[in-house]
Amino acid sequence: MLEARALSKKYDEKYALNNLDLKVSAGEVYCLLGANGAGKTTTINLFLDFISPTSGEALVNGVNVADEPVATKRALAYIPENLVLYPNLTGVENLQFFAGLGGEKPAKPEVVQLLTEAGLQKEAFDRRVAKYSKGMRQKVGIAIAKAKNAEHLLLDEPTSGLDPQASNEFAQLLATLRENGVAILMATHDLFRARESGTHIGIMRAGELVHSIKSEDISLNELEKLYLDTMKSTVYA
Amino acid sequence: MKTLFHVLQFEWKTLKRSRSLGVLLWVFLGAGVYGIYFGKFEIDEQRIRIAEVEEFEKQQFDSLMLRTKLDTTISANTQKYNSATMPSRFGLKGPFVYYVSKDLHPLAGLCLGQIDLFPAYYGFHIQALAKQLGTNELANPMKLLAGNFDLSYVIVFLLPLVIVALFYTVYASEKESGTLSLLRSEPIALGMVLLGKGLPRVLVILGLVTFLLALGFVIHGVSLADHFGLFFRWLWIIYGYSLLWILFMGIVVWLRQGSALSAILGLGGWLIFTVIAPALLNLFVSAQEPLPNRAEMIHAVRNLNDKNWNTPKSFVFDRFYADHPALNQGDTSDFIKWYYASFTLLDKEANRLKGTFEAQVKQRNELLEKWKWLAPAAWVHEKLSRTCGTDRRGHMAFLQEVHAFHEDLKSLYYPKIFNEQRFTMEDLKKLEERITL
C-alpha cells in the first residue's frame, strides 16, 4: 500500500506539494491529473526518495520512505515519462542489469518470458537499445517492473508521446498488473486513459489535491468538465 | 558485494562496446609503444657512441703499445719509444686521451630523464681535468626543449588525460542520457553504482600501464625475472600516480556535475598539476634564486693558472709538495715536474670552487624539492628518472667516477714523473686494464 500523510514539499516560499493525503491499496490504480507544476511528479519523486519532504510522510507498506530509502525501493517499480536505457546494451541485457540491481539477476528464459509478456517483438530482444522506439523502451520498462515483482508501481506520464496503438497496449499491460494485485500510482495528462485504466482519479492544482473520485462514479464528459472547472479556478485563484 | 559485482559486470560490457573509448585506448597504447621504441632508439644511439669511443681508445692504445717494441738503437725511433714509455710524453700525439663512459642503466631508455643534456662519455688526458670537462654532446636545443617522447612521458603526461577522458562521464552520462532516474528507483545506493562503474575503469587503466611497462621491459631486452624488483618499483610508482589521478577524478565525479563542467574540471586539473604548477615553480625559483653565476669560479681558476705561469716555480712546488710529501725529491726547478704539479693545483682549486657552486645549486634545487608536491607530474618523473639513474644526480655520480678515474691515473703517472722513471711493462699493463674496463 502507498500512503501519503500530510505530505508537503516546499521550494523557497512556494509549496510544490501541500498537505497531501492519499492512499493506494493493492489492486487499485490511482491516476493523478493536473496542469504542469500541479505537484504530480513531486508526489512520485517523494515516494522514490528522489527528493526529501519538507513535512509529512510518504509510506510504502507503512514504512516511511525517508527512513528506509533503499528498503522501500524493493517494493517499488518506476517508469518515467521518457524511459532511457543503456544504448550499448541489448533489451535483454538492460533487463538483466536493472532487475539484478534489486536482487537476483534473472536467467535468460525468464527474461525472454518477461519481455514477451510485455509485448516486445522477439527480433528486438538481442538488438541494442539504441535502435529501439519509445514504445519498445516502455515495454522493457514494464518488464523491468514485473521482474522486480514489486507490489507498487509508480508511473510518470508513461503514455505521453506514444501512438494510440502503443498506448492501448500499455493500458492492457497495466490492467494485468492491477489484476495481479499491484498498487499503481500514475501521473498523466490523458483524461481518457485515466478514466479507462484508473480505479481512482485525483485532480491536483498548485500542489494541492482538490478532488479525489472513484472513476466508476464519473463519466468521461463529467470528468473533463470537472477538470476544466478546476483549472479555471486556478486562473482566478 | 554481489550487487557491486553485478554493476561491474555490466559496466564492463558497456565499456567494451564503446567505440570512442576503444579509439582512445588504442591511441594511448600506440603512443606508449612509440614512446618505448623512441627510448630504445635514443639509448641504442648512446650505446653506439660509447662503443665508438671505446673502440677508438683501444685502437689508439694498441698503436701506442706497438712503439714499445721499437728498436731504440736506431736514433729515429727514440722519440716514438719515449712517447710510449715516458709518463710525461705518453701519447701518440699529445697526451694520451682516456675515455670514460657512463654505465647506462638497463631501463634508461624507458625514462631518458636528463641524459640528453649531458655527455655520455668524457675524453681527457692526465693534465688538468678541470679544463677538459667543459664539453657537451652536440644537440639541437629545439630537441632539448621539446623533450623526449619516452614511456615516462606517456605515463606522466598522457595517462592523466586518458584517466580524465575515461572518468568524466561516469556520473554525467547517466544524468544527461536519463538513465539516472530509473537507476535511482532501484534499491541500491547511488554510490555503489558509481563505484561499480568506476572499478572496471580503474582495472582498464592499471592493466594498460602494466602491459605497457612489461612491453617496455621486453622491447628493451630487460629480463623480467632478473629485474623483478625494478619492475615492481616502477609499477609501484606508476600505480600510485594513476591512483592519484583516479582519486582526483573520483572527486570530480562525486561533485555530480554535467559532462561539460566535469570535463573542464578534469582538464583544468591536468593543466594545473602537469603544466601550470611546475611552470610557476620554475618561474618563481628562476627569478628569486637565479642560478649562481659561474663567472667567479671561472676566473678564479684562470687567475690561478696565470699565477702559476707568471710567478717563480716555487709558488707551485711549495704548495704541491705540502699536499704530496711523498713526491718531494727536493727538486724545485724541473719544468716537467712543475708543469704537472701546477695541474694538480688547478684541479684542487677548481674542485673547491665547484664544491661551493654545487652547494649553491643544491640549495636552489632543494627549494624546488620543497615544493615538488605541488607538481606531482614533475615529482613522479623525477622519481622514475632517479630509479634509472638518468636524473642530474646520476650524471653527478658519473662525474665523480670521472674524477676518481683521473685520480687513479695520477697515482700511476705522478710517482713516475717525480722519480723520473719510465713506465714499466707492468705499469702499461695496468693502464691497459683501465682502458678495457
Place this chain on the structure above:
Amino acid sequence: MLKLIIKKECLTALRDVRLQVSAVILLILMTTAVLVGKEGQKLIQEEREEAQAAMYDQWLDQGNKHPHSAAHFGQFAFKPKPVLSFLDVGLDTYTGVSIFLEAHKQNEVLFSGAQDSNGMSRFGELTVALVFQVFLPLLIVFLAFNVFTKEREDGTLKLVHAQGLPMRKLLMGKVWGTYLMVLLIYLPIVLLAYLMLDQQSANLDPGITTKFIALVVLYAVYFLVFVLFCVLVSSFAKSSGFSLLTLLGLWIVSCVILPKATTNLADKVYPTPSQFEFRKTIKDKVKNGIDGHNPSDVRLAALKQQVLDEYGASTIEELPVNWSGIAMQAGEEYTDQVYDQEFSRIEEIFKRQNKLSEWVAFVNPYLAARHLSMALAGTDFHHHVAFARAAENYRRFFVKKMNKDMELNHKPGVAYSDYNVGREFWGSIAPFDYQLPSTATILSVQWRNIAALVFWLVILLSIAYTYARKIPKL
C-alpha cells in the same frame, strides 16, 4: 546586423561564470608571468653585464706579459639575456650562457640552466608565451565549441535563420564576437608588457619596439586562426559534445603531442653526429689538411719557405719578424677554416631538423606561432648561433692582434719571457660588444612560419565565406 550578433555573443560569454573564472585565472597567470619574468630577466641581464665588465677589467689588469700568454689568458663572452625573453624564454634554458675565448681553441658556449637544475626544469617556465600559445587556444575552444551547436540544439538557429539573416553574416558575427572576447583578455596583457619595457631594455636592444609590435601582431593573428577554426568546427558539428571532444582532441594533439613528436622525428630523419666525431674530424683535418693530402708539417714547411722568400732570408734567425707569431697565426687561421666548415655542417643539420618542424607548421599553426615568437623574443636557435658566431669572431680578432704584435715587435733573439706588453696594449682591444639581430634579419629567416600562419588564415577565411551557406540549420 553584424553588430547585433557580436553584441549577443559577447553578452553570452560575459555572463558565463565558467568563462569568467577561466579568464580571471588566465589574467592572474599572465600578470604573474609578466611581472616575475621581467624581474628575472632584469636580474640575470644585470648579472651578466656585471660579469662581462668584470672579466674585461681582469683582462686589462692582467699585468705585463707576452702577448701570446695573454691570448692564453683569454677573454670571456657572456650572452645577453634578450629583453623579450621575459615573454618567451624559448631555448634560453637549454643553450649555454658564456664562452671562454682563448688561443688555438674554439670552446663551446657552456653552462645552460637546464644542466644545473633538476628534472623540474624540463617542465618549462611559465611565460606569457606559454599562456598565449597553449592556454588561450584552450579558452577559445571553450568559448566557441558550442556557438553554433547550442543554437542548433535549442532550435534558436531555425528562428534566427527564419528572420532572414544570411548564414555568412551569422558566422562572421560569431567569429568577431568570440575574437573580441579574446582581445579583452589579450590587450591588457599587451599593455602591461609594454609598460615593462624600461630604459635598460632599450639600451640592450634598440629594435625592441618593432620586435614587440611584431610579436603582438603575431599573436593577434594566431588567435584569429584559432577562433575561426573553432567556430567553423562548431558550425558543422553534429552536437556540442562532438564539437568539444573534437576540438579538445585537436588541441591536445597540436599543442602537446605533435610539437614533441615532430622534433623527435626530425632528429631521426637528420641524425646529429656525436661530439666525438665532430672533434675528431676537426683534429684529423687540421692534421692532414682539409682535403686530406696536405699534412700540417708540409703546410708549415711551405709557409716557412714563403716567408723566407718574401724577406729574402735563408734562415728564421735572419728574419726581421717573429716567425713563431706568423706560424701561430697561420695555424690559427687554418684551424678556423676547418672549424667553420665543420661547424657549418652541424648548423646545417640542425637547421634542416628545424626546417622540418617549420613545414609541419602548415599542418599545425601552433608550431608557426612558437617558432616566430621565439625568434622575435630573441631566444631561438638563430640567435644562439648569432651569439656564438660573434663571440668566435671576437676571439679571432683579439688572438690575431696578439699574434700580429708578436710577429712585428717580438724581435728574434729576444727570450719569450723578455718580451712583455702591458695595460695600454690590452686596452687597445675593445670589449666584446654583441648587438642583437634586427627585426628585418630575424624575419628574413622566418618566412616559412609567416607563410604557414597566413596560409591558415586565408584557408579558414575562404572556407568560412564559401561554405557558410551550407551550415546545417537543424
